[in-house]
Amino acid sequence: MNSDLDLLSQISSVEAPPFLLDKISQKIEGxxxxxxxxxxxxxxxxxxxxxxxxxxxxxFRYSTSKPNHSxxxxxxxxxxxHSLYK
Amino acid sequence: xxxSVFLCQYITLSHPIDNxxxxxxxxxxxxxVKLVYNLCLQYVHNLEDAEEITQDVFISVHDSLNKFxxxxxxxxxxxxxxxxxxxxxxxxxNTKKRFAFIYxxxxxxxxxxxxxxxxxxxxxxxxxxxxxxxxxTRIDQLPPNQRTALILNKIEKKSHSEIAEIMLLSSKAVExxxxxxxSNLQSKLKTARVDPNNIV
Numbered sequence: 001m002n003s004d005l006d007l008l009s010q011i012s013s014v015e016a017p018p019f020l021l022d023k024i025s026q027k028i029e030g031x032x033x034x035x036x037x038x039x040x041x042x043x044x045x046x047x048x049x050x051x052x053x054x055x056x057x058x059x060f061r062y063s064t065s066k067p068n069h070s071x072x073x074x075x076x077x078x079x080x081x082h083s084l085y086k
Numbered sequence: 087x088x089x090s091v092f093l094c095q096y097i098t099l100s101h102p103i104d105n106x107x108x109x110x111x112x113x114x115x116x117x118x119v120k121l122v123y124n125l126c127l128q129y130v131h132n133l134e135d136a137e138e139i140t141q142d143v144f145i146s147v148h149d150s151l152n153k154f155x156x157x158x159x160x161x162x163x164x165x166x167x168x169x170x171x172x173x174x175x176x177x178x179x180n181t182k183k184r185f186a187f188i189y190x191x192x193x194x195x196x197x198x199x200x201x202x203x204x205x206x207x208x209x210x211x212x213x214x215x216x217x218x219x220x221x222x223t224r225i226d227q228l229p230p231n232q233r234t235a236l237i238l239n240k241i242e243k244k245s246h247s248e249i250a251e252i253m254l255l256s257s258k259a260v261e262x263x264x265x266x267x268x269s270n271l272q273s274k275l276k277t278a279r280v281d282p283n284n285i286v
Binding site: 004005007008009010011012013014015016017020021023024027028031 | 115122124128137141144145208209210211217221240241243268271
């Protein structure tokens with residue numbers, strides 16, 4: 001067992017590849033460009049909420065109510081209690 | 087002024103150094119890149135993966151420097167990030183491997199997209215390569231805490247107190263982790279030598 005662990009201690013450290021810092025810097029810069037600014041995110045959220053609120057108000061205020069059942073029967077000249085079906 | 091705030095004002099890629107608390111990101115990178123890269127290499131045993139994790143580690147360092155509170159050495163903090171990133175990377179890769187058959191169902195070519203990383207460790211001598219590969223295969227099967235303690239102690243040659251600081255444990259707990267890791271590794275290696283096909 002100790003010889004196995006001795007083998008591990010023989011592993012030497014290696015140098016990191018060159019240009020790694022450049023790659024990291026590019027990734028950081030690229031991410032900054034892709035990020036949506038908090039101001040824009042806030043504006044879009046407010047706009048979306050306003051549109052959603054307007055829609056809800058319109059749906060509740062201007063939606064047509066269902067016709068009354070007896071009105072509908074009257075308009076079709078039907079009998080509400082037809083003896084045929086009793 | 088709080089030192090961390092002071093530090094974060096200097097975290098650009100080109101500001102000059104005044105003292106340890108005003109190090110630039112580039113200086114922090116230069117001072118720690120070797121230790122991070124080597125530590126990642128001990129976890130993933132593959133150059134490409136180690137490079138990818140090293141990049142992730144330094145991006146996290148860059149993002150979190152203003153949160154660093156100087157309660158430990160900066161290298162200890164970076165070690166911690168590197169360990170977590172390496173373990174996350176391995177977990178993600180294993181998940182991908184587990185669900186490879188699903189990718190296969192939706193892939194037009196009917197090919198498995200996941201590819202097992204090959205063993206590629208430049209710090210190992212050619213004559214020891216096969217033997218160390220076997221040891222690493224067994225170390226990879228240990229619980230993350232035991233694996234970390236063994237890697238830090240046997241490969242990175244850290245003392246128990248240094249490991250305790252990195253892993254946020256007591257020295258006694260570290261000692262016990264290393265002992266348990268060693269005995270688990272021993273039994274796994276014994277099983278492997280009796281039956282080389284057994285990798286559980």
